Amino acid sequence: MRRMTAAQITQSGEISRKQCRLLMERLEQENVGVHSLMVWQRGKTLWEHWWAPYAKEKKHTLFSVSKTFNGLAVGFAVQEGYLSLDDRVVSFFPEYLPYPACENMERMTIRHLLTMSTGLEADPHDFYEKRPEDFRDASPCCYHDYQPTLSADWIRNFFHSYVKYRPGTEFVYCTHGSYLLSAIVQKVVGKKTADYLAEKLFQPLGITDYFWETGPDGRTVGGWGLMLKTEDLLKVGIFLLQEGQWQGKQLLNAEWVRAATSSQIPIVGLPGEPNTTGYGYQIWIDQRERAYAMRGAFGQFCAVFPERELIVAVTAGAPDENAGKILNAIWEELTSNCNPKEDAEETNRQKETQLPRIPWPEGEPSVKCETAKRVNGIRFVLADNFLRFRALRFCFGAEDELTLETQEGIFTLPIGFQEWKSGKTCVKTADTDTDTSILFERASCSGAWEKERYHLRLCFDETAYIHDFWITFPGDSVYIRHQRNCSFIDAVNLTMAGVQAEKMLLEI
Helix, strand or coil, X not given: CCCCXXXXXXXXXXXXXXXXXXXXXXXXXXXXXEEEEEEEECCEEEEEEECCCCCCCCCEECHHHHHHHHHHHHHHHHHCCCCCCCXXXXXXXXXXXXXXXXXXXXXXXXXXXXXXXXXXXXXXXXXXXXXXXXXXXXXXXXXXXXXXXXXXXXHHHHHXXXXXCCCCCCCCCCHHHHHHHHHHHHHHHCCCHHHHHHHHHHHHHCCCCCEECECCCCXXXXXXXXXXXXXXXXXXXXXXXXXXXXXXXXXXXXXXXXXXXXXXXXXXXXXCCCCEEEECCCCEEECCCCCEEEEXXXXXXXEEEHHHCEEEEEEECCCHHHHHHHHHHHHHHHCCCCCHHHHHHHHHHHHHCCCCXXXXXXXXXXXXXXXXXXXXXXXXXXXXXXXXXXXXXXECCCCEEEEEEECCEEEEEEEECCCXXXXXXXXXXXXXXXXCCCCCCEEEEEEEEECCXXXXXXXXXXCCCXXXXXXXXXXXXXEEEEEECCCCCHHHCEEEEEEEHHHHHHHC
């Protein structure tokens, strides 16, 4: 791809709606798992689309995009005199330090936490309960010196970790360090990081619908767990592009934003991403055109192209191998020259084009299937399984429904045929973990019969996660093959089996 000079970009960097459409079509053709796409340039939203059942009015989990927001909270705290970049990390929680603390731990500062240059060799972990996927007792179930503890203390665990490198010399991605930044912000400002950032950033930008997870100690987790609408994510990209200014008011020091969006430490040899060559204050830096991005697992992006005054926000449920394809598509489709005069005819074309959605299962409706009639209303008790599903019942007919009994409780969801139908489960967003939970509060369902097999697709449409169930009903039994589109836990992809509850009682 031909590189352009800054002068050429200024003259010809305007993006057309045709380019936006081609980007959307490419993302759909490559089946990378995108859920929403917004393109903004020079004060105008050029393109926006949500793959139903994802929708404009719904939040979406952002995973490590949260880190950039965490970094902004630190920026506001510095601006207000609560913190300095050169403050030593150990000074905030001396009661947690082992005695004596290692020399490199003593050297670590706020700057090192922000730039992922803590000196830690790897990200420390601490879990407050036995991880459900840990079948072999191999995970650090919140223990130190190999002794299990009854409660998690993430701050203690950080300070009891060995710091191998001199801080500031090595880039090592460290989510636990982002958590510690949040804990420090809460300590110095006297309120949770989420509440502080709501006051300093969300309220001025008109962001009212958000959620940010808290850890077992009640602190905002900082490095993950934020949920926002796509358009609100885009707003923060605009805020960064405008160097901390919003509607004519300077909210955050422009010098801080320039430093945050510039490379503070080099990144060498990031697999599959030769152009990601630096890291700012919880922001990824691209070597092309001074671009930078907020990035999260499974394809969450807000990419900013300052020289083009261009911002692209994406939410997704992309497996690891597809996440990089999204960023590549953005670069290749939106940084080539295109004639903006094509937009008049493009507007008409957009109205006529069938816009993409999350596919619903293909097949026949329940009213045409004899198996659906046979198993209608029957409760099946499931054998023990990793998902902790205990029993299920389908009501098949003109209106299909699923009732699912789980460890968390019982709920019923409507199921659409060649459409999505939405409902709620038995769990609340505040009680879920975006990394490890199986169930989430909001869900949309669609299903169809593929001969004698029922295909149910369950989309937790405020998260990255879409679940597929292929279900057969041989005799008095049920067999279920389950697959999730993306996950940190391989064990979620499994097969379950069960038997009719009445038959089970007779055997007993």
